[in-house]
Amino acid sequence: MRTVERQRRSTRPPLDPVDEFRLAPISPLRRAIYLFLAAVCFALGMLGVVLPGLPTTPFLLVTSALLLRSWPAMHERMLRSRFVGGLLADWKEHRGVRPHIKVRAIVLVAALVAASIYFGGLSPLAATLIALCAAVGIAVILMLPTIRH
Numbered sequence: 846m847r848t849v850e851r852q853r854r855s856t857r858p859p860l861d862p863v864d865e866f867r868l869a870p871i872s873p874l875r876r877a878i879y880l881f882l883a884a885v886c887f888a889l890g891m892l893g894v895v896l897p898g899l900p901t902t903p904f905l906l907v908t909s910a911l912l913l914r915s916w917p918a919m920h921e922r923m924l925r926s927r928f929v930g931g932l933l934a935d936w937k938e939h940r941g942v943r944p945h946i947k948v949r950a951i952v953l954v955a956a957l958v959a960a961s962i963y964f965g966g967l968s969p970l971a972a973t974l975i976a977l978c979a980a981v982g983i984a985v986i987l988m989l990p991t992i993r994h
Contacts, residue, residue: 879911879915882907882911887904887905890903890929896957899982902936905929905932905933909923909924909933932946935992940990941989942991942992943992951987954986958975958976
């Protein structure tokens with residue numbers, strides 16, 4: 846009897862962790878909290894595009910997970926977005942970021958920091974702090990797993 850039960854369990858295809866996360870029911874209050882947190886994470890991710898030291902990818906991944914749980918239709922829309930959909934799809938499928946995306950992000954951080962320091966009329970301390978934040982941001986970008994094809 847136990848052998849048959851084990852065989853039945855083993856023939857059932859395992860659920861993808863994403864599907865298990867989506868299928869679990871949540872209360873309306875929890876859904877509202879998840880939506881609020883998704884909005885905050887998305888805003889921080891978009892700020893991370895222009896602020897050195899504030900990483901974009903982790904905030905977008907958290908936004909994606911929260912939307913998957915609270916508003917699956919918006920999650921699907923985010924995956925189809927031409928701005929962030931490719932990044933999220935790459936992370937979901939390969940658990941990494943494409944090399945050209947890393948290069949683009951590093952160049953953008955360096956350009957924004959250089960412009961801030963050059964045109965900002967900042968004190969040496971402020972310029973140093975901005976450069977240090979940029980270095981942290983670039984380190985985060987470099988530590989993200991790279992997709993190798």
